[in-house]
Amino acid sequence: MKVAVCVKQIPDPAVPGELDPSTNTLNRDDKLILDESDSFGVELALQLVEAAGGGSVTLVSMAPRSEVSGLRTALAMGADDAVLVSDDALAGTDALGTAKVLGAALGRVEPDLILAGVESSDGYTGTVPEQIAGVMGIASVTFAKKIEASDGMLSIQRQTDDGYDEVTCPMPALVSVTGGVVEPRYPSFKGIMAAKKKPVDQVGIADLGIDASAVGFAGSRQETVAVVDAEAREAGEIVIDEGEGFQRIADFLAELKVI
Amino acid sequence: MSEEHEAFRAMVRDYVEREINPRIPQWEEAEMMPLHEIFSDMARLGMLGLEYETEFGGQGADHMFTVILAEEFGRCDHGSLPMALGVQVDMATPSLAQFGTAEQKERYLAPALRGEMVASIAVSEPDHGSDVAGIRTKAVRDGDEWVINGSKMWITNSVQADWLCLLVRTSDEGGYQGMSQIIVPTSSPGFSVSKKLDKLGMRASDTALLSFDDCRVPVGNTIGEIGKGFQQQMAQFVVERLWAAYTAVGAGERALERTAEYLRERKVFGEPLLAKQYIQFSLAELSADLDLLREYCRSIAGRHDAGEDTTRQATIAKLKAGRLLRQIADVCLQYHGGIGYVEETWTARFLRDNRIISIGGGADEVMLQVLARMDGFTA
Ligand SMILES: Cc1cc2nc3c(=O)[nH]c(=O)nc-3n(C[C@H](O)[C@H](O)[C@H](O)COP(=O)(O)OP(=O)(O)OC[C@H]3O[C@@H](n4cnc5c(N)ncnc54)[C@H](O)[C@@H]3O)c2cc1C
Ligand SMILES: Cc1cc2nc3c(=O)[nH]c(=O)nc-3n(C[C@H](O)[C@H](O)[C@H](O)COP(=O)(O)OP(=O)(O)OC[C@H]3O[C@@H](n4cnc5c(N)ncnc54)[C@H](O)[C@@H]3O)c2cc1C
Numbered sequence: 001m002k003v004a005v006c007v008k009q010i011p012d013p014a015v016p017g018e019l020d021p022s023t024n025t026l027n028r029d030d031k032l033i034l035d036e037s038d039s040f041g042v043e044l045a046l047q048l049v050e051a052a053g054g055g056s057v058t059l060v061s062m063a064p065r066s067e068v069s070g071l072r073t074a075l076a077m078g079a080d081d082a083v084l085v086s087d088d089a090l091a092g093t094d095a096l097g098t099a100k101v102l103g104a105a106l107g108r109v110e111p112d113l114i115l116a117g118v119e120s121s122d123g124y125t126g127t128v129p130e131q132i133a134g135v136m137g138i139a140s141v142t143f144a145k146k147i148e149a150s151d152g153m154l155s156i157q158r159q160t161d162d163g164y165d166e167v168t169c170p171m172p173a174l175v176s177v178t179g180g181v182v183e184p185r186y187p188s189f190k191g192i193m194a195a196k197k198k199p200v201d202q203v204g205i206a207d208l209g210i211d212a213s214a215v216g217f218a219g220s221r222q223e224t225v226a227v228v229d230a231e232a233r234e235a236g237e238i239v240i241d242e243g244e245g246f247q248r249i250a251d252f253l254a255e256l257k258v259i
Numbered sequence: 260m261s262e263e264h265e266a267f268r269a270m271v272r273d274y275v276e277r278e279i280n281p282r283i284p285q286w287e288e289a290e291m292m293p294l295h296e297i298f299s300d301m302a303r304l305g306m307l308g309l310e311y312e313t314e315f316g317g318q319g320a321d322h323m324f325t326v327i328l329a330e331e332f333g334r335c336d337h338g339s340l341p342m343a344l345g346v347q348v349d350m351a352t353p354s355l356a357q358f359g360t361a362e363q364k365e366r367y368l369a370p371a372l373r374g375e376m377v378a379s380i381a382v383s384e385p386d387h388g389s390d391v392a393g394i395r396t397k398a399v400r401d402g403d404e405w406v407i408n409g410s411k412m413w414i415t416n417s418v419q420a421d422w423l424c425l426l427v428r429t430s431d432e433g434g435y436q437g438m439s440q441i442i443v444p445t446s447s448p449g450f451s452v453s454k455k456l457d458k459l460g461m462r463a464s465d466t467a468l469l470s471f472d473d474c475r476v477p478v479g480n481t482i483g484e485i486g487k488g489f490q491q492q493m494a495q496f497v498v499e500r501l502w503a504a505y506t507a508v509g510a511g512e513r514a515l516e517r518t519a520e521y522l523r524e525r526k527v528f529g530e531p532l533l534a535k536q537y538i539q540f541s542l543a544e545l546s547a548d549l550d551l552l553r554e555y556c557r558s559i560a561g562r563h564d565a566g567e568d569t570t571r572q573a574t575i576a577k578l579k580a581g582r583l584l585r586q587i588a589d590v591c592l593q594y595h596g597g598i599g600y601v602e603e604t605w606t607a608r609f610l611r612d613n614r615i616i617s618i619g620g621g622a623d624e625v626m627l628q629v630l631a632r633m634d635g636f637t638a
Contacts, residue, residue: 072266
């Protein structure tokens with residue numbers, strides 16, 4: 001079974017991010033790391049291939065400056081190889097543009113199944129996976145919490161507000177994976193050492209047959225027109241507990257109609 | 260440091276934060292750690308036996324990976340696990356890996372590196388700790404067996420250990436001569452744990468007094484050469500000291516970070532404590548001393564890989580690490596004030612746990628004695 005996983009490499013969320021005031025886009029000058037949202041897809045892909053008794057896991061990523069740090073982390077977890085799309089012309093690409101680029105890269109991989117995160121941790125539009133499926137003309141299933149594959153068919157538990165739907169669909173398909181549904185494995189020492197020898201196919205948009213005018217700031221139909229500070233939160237009310245604090249809490253919750 | 264070193268550090272840090280720290284309160288309460296379980300899980304990720312031969316389950320890594328493992332485990336919420344891990348990978352097993360036969364390694368080293376067996380290093384005795392040449396526990400040969408009598412004191416991991424790397428007298432030559440290192444399975448007849456010790460710190464670590472009463476083990480369990488035990492043990496002490504110094508770097512680093520965090524929030528006389536220049540300077544100076552130790556330790560890695568004798572560097576690093584951590588523990592507690600003196604704040608355990616570095620693995624004065632001799636400050 002051949003599984004491809006879309007993995008986004010993002011600025012380290014532990015370091016406060018900055019927007020570029022001229023473009024209102026996130027500064028991505030520092031080292032990028034594997035988006036935790038995508039570690040669940042990587043783990044599921046590895047489990048699916050193990051369950052199928054063979055196959056491969058290919059990572060697909062679009063990132064500036066030929067960044068591979070995040071890919072190495074996922075390769076150390078056990079993925080087999082990666083395709084990285086990096087091109088100066090991609091600066092400013094919006095979600096649809098990203099989907100076109102990733103779709104073209106995925107087309108070269110020809111996977112049975114494509115996994116992606118439901119939403120990334122930095123951009124979090126939550127729209128790229130479905131647009132990739134649209135661009136590629138394949139089925140798309142969202143919010144998966146469990147995936148099984150057999151005889152060219154997928155059975156998927158799709159998380160809903162009150163439980164889950166059971167969905168079946170033929171492969172190839174694109175499935176977005178809900179964060180936290182599996183415990184991503186730690187990369188082992190051997191995995192880390194092996195990762196540097198695993199192939200990363202670096203391609204530009206020309207290799208994918210994409211025209212520069214279709215992507216980047218030029219091709220983006222989306223534009224961030226203004227960035228404003230979020231309204232400062234009002235100071236909360238401090239209640240000193242003098243023995244009846246519990247009552248105050250109960251009243252407060254009742255007022256909110258949550259109890 | 261290579262990309263792989265950094266990736267390994269990131270993995271270990273994540274592992275300590277998510278898999279180890281949350282369980283520490285429970286282990287401290289129980290005054291015990293389930294080492295078989297902990298080590299087995301770590302072994303899956305290749306954290307045990309980093310530098311040992313791959314043939315026996317080691318990873319064939321360079322020494323910098325050991326530095327990183329120790330620094331990162333030093334950052335965990337207590338001192339007991341870093342110490343127990345150090346015993347398993349850098350104190351009880353190096354002689355076996357270096358001088359043991361393939362059969363011995365298959366039987367004792369490989370399972371230890373898989374985390375299936377827990378190992379202890381048994382050198383100190385009730386009457387002889389600093390003076391290792393004075394130990395009296397004795398093994399007398401009876402055919403193909405050693406018959407061991409005596410006792411060992413302060414032995415880390417020993418309540419749950421599967422085997423000990425035991426240093427004993429095997430002849431009456433006395434002094435540095437006539438000692439041997441013997442692997443003693445704790446299931447051997449005549450072996451017993453006499454008493455688990457109630458300690459000031461390292462409370463989650465099991466430390467015990469052990470008895471050997473006509474304890475029988477095969478002569479085939481002797482590590483390396485019969486009669487060369489003291490010399491082999493001295494080499495093993497070198498990596499033991501290095502481990503202690505490396506973990507101290509991580510422990511000190513995290514303590515200063517946590518203290519600064521607290522002092523930034525804590526307001527006294529209308530401003531954060533960290534606004535006081537006196538406090539800024541004393542933390543900055545400790546951080547500077549720690550940096551010297553960190554860089555000194557890391558400089559040892561290359562020499563170690565090149566096979567150079569690092570006895571002097573290990574001795575200096577261990578001495579300075581012990582002294583510096585005592586200072587850091589004291590200062591961090593002091594600036595926390597009363598809240599620093601209660602059990603629920605990390606500073607209390609930190610002070611207790613790290614006090615051992617200046618005593619265990621050779622006291623500060625023993626390090627100074629070794630250095631004085633090496634550097635010619637003797638008359
Ligand atoms: C005007 C504009 C300019 C921008 N300029 C830049 C820029 O210069 N540089 C830049 O890096 N970003 C830029 N972005 C942001 C970037 O376009 C989005 O982050 C990207 O489209 C993905 O959207 P998202 O993060 O919301 O993805 P989501 O839809 O929230 O992501 C869901 C999942 O899709 C997959 N995925 C998403 N993005 C990628 C990716 N790049 N590679 C692999 N898998 C992916 C992952 O599996 C992810 O978990 C810009 C956005 C806009 C609107
Ligand atoms: C928590 C813990 C774990 C331990 N784990 C192990 C273990 O796993 N295996 C093992 O074999 N041992 C272990 N030890 C023992 C440890 O190595 C000894 O305690 C240490 O070597 C000191 O020996 P001692 O306690 O007999 O002190 P002594 O030898 O009685 O020395 C007492 C003090 O005298 C001073 N002193 C010593 N020599 C000199 C000198 N030449 N000049 C001036 N002053 C001097 C020092 O300050 C020293 O602390 C452990 C100890 C503890 C507390």
